Amino acid sequence: MRKVITGNSASAYGAKVSRAEVIAAYPITPQTSIVEKIADFVANKEMDAKFIKVESEHSAMAACISASMAGARTYTATSSHGLLLMHEMLIWASGSRAPVVMSNVNRANGPPWSVWADQHDTMAQRDTGWMQFYCESNQEVLDTIIQAYRVGEQRDIMTPSIIIEDAFVLSHTAEPVDIPDIGVVDKFLPPFDPPSKVIPGEPYGYGSLVMPDLYMDFRYKIAESMDLARDRLRQVDRDFQKHFGRSYGGLVEFYECEGADAVILTAGTAASTAKDVVDKMRREGKKVGVARMRVFRPFPYEEVRKLAKMAGAIGVLDRSYCFGYAGPIACEVMGALYNISDRPPIRSYIAGLGGRDITPEVLERLFDEILAFKGKGSGEEVKWVDLKGLEGL
Amino acid sequence: MTTRKAAHKDLPRMPITTIPSTKVVTGFWRTFRPTLDESKCIKCRICWKFCPDVSISMTDDSFPAFDYEHCKGCGICANECPRKAIIMVMEE
Numbered sequence: 001m002r003k004v005i006t007g008n009s010a011s012a013y014g015a016k017v018s019r020a021e022v023i024a025a026y027p028i029t030p031q032t033s034i035v036e037k038i039a040d041f042v043a044n045k046e047m048d049a050k051f052i053k054v055e056s057e058h059s060a061m062a063a064c065i066s067a068s069m070a071g072a073r074t075y076t077a078t079s080s081h082g083l084l085l086m087h088e089m090l091i092w093a094s095g096s097r098a099p100v101v102m103s104n105v106n107r108a109n110g111p112p113w114s115v116w117a118d119q120h121d122t123m124a125q126r127d128t129g130w131m132q133f134y135c136e137s138n139q140e141v142l143d144t145i146i147q148a149y150r151v152g153e154q155r156d157i158m159t160p161s162i163i164i165e166d167a168f169v170l171s172h173t174a175e176p177v178d179i180p181d182i183g184v185v186d187k188f189l190p191p192f193d194p195p196s197k198v199i200p201g202e203p204y205g206y207g208s209l210v211m212p213d214l215y216m217d218f219r220y221k222i223a224e225s226m227d228l229a230r231d232r233l234r235q236v237d238r239d240f241q242k243h244f245g246r247s248y249g250g251l252v253e254f255y256e257c258e259g260a261d262a263v264i265l266t267a268g269t270a271a272s273t274a275k276d277v278v279d280k281m282r283r284e285g286k287k288v289g290v291a292r293m294r295v296f297r298p299f300p301y302e303e304v305r306k307l308a309k310m311a312g313a314i315g316v317l318d319r320s321y322c323f324g325y326a327g328p329i330a331c332e333v334m335g336a337l338y339n340i341s342d343r344p345p346i347r348s349y350i351a352g353l354g355g356r357d358i359t360p361e362v363l364e365r366l367f368d369e370i371l372a373f374k375g376k377g378s379g380e381e382v383k384w385v386d387l388k389g390l391e392g393l
Numbered sequence: 394m395t396t397r398k399a400a401h402k403d404l405p406r407m408p409i410t411t412i413p414s415t416k417v418v419t420g421f422w423r424t425f426r427p428t429l430d431e432s433k434c435i436k437c438r439i440c441w442k443f444c445p446d447v448s449i450s451m452t453d454d455s456f457p458a459f460d461y462e463h464c465k466g467c468g469i470c471a472n473e474c475p476r477k478a479i480i481m482v483m484e485e
Contacts, residue, residue, distance in 0.1 A: 097407045158406055196407050203413035210408065217401035218408050225406070 001179045007170030010138040010177050011077060011103040011163070012037035014145030016047050017185045020075035020101070021192075024052040024063035026082065030115065032105050032171060034077035057082040061089035061100070068098035069206060071197040073149065076100065079167070080107035080121045087125065093160045094129025094222060096207055099152035099192075100160040101145055106268065106319070107167045108354040116355020117167040119268065120320035123296075123328040129222050131161040131229060132297040134267035138177045140248055141165050146180075147240055150189050151232050157225045158194070166319075167355065169269040180244060188243045230298045251300035253292040254307065256282060260289035262370035263311040265304075267293040267329060270317060270351070270358045277363045287312075288367045293329060301336040308337050308344055313374035315366055317349045317358070317385075326350075326382045347378035351385035362386050415463075423466035425481040427459050433478035440470035440479060 005013070011034045015023065023042070025035040041047035050067075054060045057078050064074040078086065083104055093100050108118035122132055133148065135141045141163060148161035165171050198206070210218065234250040241247035253271075256278050257263050264274050271292035281288045291307050291314075293300065307314070318327025325331060330348030337343045349366060352358040362385060373379060440457050441449045448464040449457045457470075471479040 095408065156406070194407075196405070196409055203415065205410040205413055205417075207408050208410055208414060214404065217404055220401050221404065221406055 001181070002176055003179060004174045005138060005177050006033070006172055006174050007135075007138045007141050007165040008033040008105070008172065009037055010142040011145065011165070012041065013177075013179050014103075014142040014163070015075040015101075016041055017142075017180055017182050018075075018101075018146050018149050018189060019073060019182070019186075020049055021072040022050050022052065022064065022067035022074045023076060024054055024060040024067070024074070025076050026054055026057050026060050026078075030079040030082050030105075030107060032077065032079055034103055034105075038075075057085045058089055061086045061093060064100045064102075065089065065093045065096055065098045066198070068093075068100050069096060069194075069198050071192065071194055073153075073192040074098075074100045075102065077103040077105075079105040080109055080115070083121045083125065084109065087128065090125055090128040090130055090160075092207070095218070097158035098160060099149070099158055101148045101152065101163065102160070103141070103145070103163045103165065105167050105171045106164055114354045115167065117169055117269075118319055118353050118355065119164075120353075122162060122164050123320045123322075125162070126297060126328065129159065129226070130297065131159055131226075131233075131295065132164060133161065133295055134164045134293065135170065136269055136272050136292060136294075138170055138173075138175050139246065141170060142177060142179065143240065143244065143246060143248070146185055146189055147233070147236050149192075151229055151236050153192050153194070154232065155195055157229050157232060159222070159225050159229060164268070166269045184244070188240070226298045230300065233295060233298075248294055249292070250303070251293075251295040252303035252307070253294055254289070254310070255292065256289035257291055257307060257310045258289075259287065260310065261287040261312040261374050262315070262367050263289045263291055263307065263313070264315050264317050264363065264366060264370070265291040265293060265307065265329070265333060266317040266319075267296060268319060270319065270363075273358060273360055274363050277360050277367065280360075281364065281367055286367070286371065288371070296329065299332055299336065304333050304336045305340055308340060309342075311344055313344050313370045313378070314346045315349050315370040316346060317351055317366070319352045319358075321350050321353070330382075345373055345376065345378040347373065347380065348382045349385050350382070356386065418462045420460075420462045420464055423461075423464060423484055425466045425468060426461065426484055427464065427466070427468070427470050427479050428482050429456060429459075430478045430480060431456055433476045435476055435478075437475065439473050439475065443469050443473045445469060
């Protein structure tokens with residue numbers, strides 16, 4: 001069924017066609033219409049699920065973890081400060097090996113208060129042991145939820161996922177989305193069948209104390225699963241193509257990157273705008289390209305190294321900032337390239353914080369800058385783009 | 394503390410033990426043990442309600458009973474008791 005829907009609606013449909021069985025959510029700001037739509041589905045009996053209203057995002061995640069450990073497919077949604085409040089429970093989810101799937105609307109963190117697009121909320125969860133997917137379209141938002149369940153619930157993976165949409169650019173913007181038939185999804189996504197389930201009346205110890213002789217080994221097993229997931233995600237995206245006729249380039253989507261003099265590497269919807277700019281500049285004879293980092297965790301270091309061989313110079317555009325050095329994606333990209341020879345020069349660009357538009361004009365200027373430092377070294381390593389003083393108001 | 398030297402491959406992926414915490418004895422952490430003066434106790438259940446380790450049990454008419462296999466000796470019960478019927482005594 002094809003409908004014109006927002007990214008939030010696409011998220012709700014993603015949970016519905018994936019047959020999520022338990023949804024726990026805190027309904028107040030910064031919550032979005034995602035869980036409102038799911039509450040409608042459940043109330044109208046269009047979705048056979050338990051909707052648990054809780055008193056905070058911390059509790060929402062705790063409820064999802066418990067339900068997941070009891071063998072239910074679980075889903076929740078949040079945004080910015082709600083995600084930050086969940087932080088402790090995010091680590092508990094990955095440690096419990098509870099493959100919860102959550103949607104997050106990327107919004108800026110306050111103060112100053114904001115509700116607009118900014119990736120600082122999810123980037124701050126980098127080390128929680130969750131897989132992170134940055135989407136470019138409402139269709140991808142829906143499809144990635146299905147993909148995340150399929151990979152996350154595999155018994156040697158058992159890892160939770162965050163599916164991310166830029167605030168307003170996707171969350172509140174309607175575009176045509178194909179909502180797959182639930183029977184078709186059933187053939188792609190088997191029921192959740194964890195190796196161990198909580199059984200009432202049989203008390204076991206869940207996540208209880210371990211001594212230093214075992215703790216590290218449990219953490220290593222999470223690391224191992226994350227590494228396995230890298231290739232599993234590439235494979236599932238290919239299978240998705242065969243099953244649904246759509247795919248998203250695996251972990252990193254390359255757009256006109258082969259032999260490009262300048263490439264912008266970014267995550268989220270800025271990549272869409274950048275592709276249009278690439279088309280325009282290519283017509284003018286400038287060899288530019290875009291690499292869209294779709295999966296940030298597990299980190300796609302092989303794709304990043306491949307890009308380094310394809311591109312003359314790279315600008316990494318982050319919609320967030322690690323205070324004290326550079327953009328979080330840029331830090332990781334530079335780290336992944338340190339041990340290879342013939343690295344292209346790289347500059348970290350910080351743009352679009354708190355919903356400031358990343359316009360085609362801004363991106364064209366960045367491409368010209370990157371073209372100019374190709375073969376020379378980036379000089380200024382970190383650059384904040386489009387800053388405005390009072391004269392800009 | 395376990396002395397088993399497990400290779401990580403032998404560990405379950407999920408950190409679950411079939412031994413529930415009720416079977417793991419932790420009372421030896423205690424320095425002071427709560428004791429009850431039955432002559433002062435009015436069976437109000439305040440100690441039972443406040444115990445953070447579910448180590449006080451009470452049936453309908455009984456005095457509170459301390460589970461010394463799990464009580465850590467925090468003294469919250471003695472502090473909350475309105476009749477000062479719970480006395481903390483140094484373990485020998």
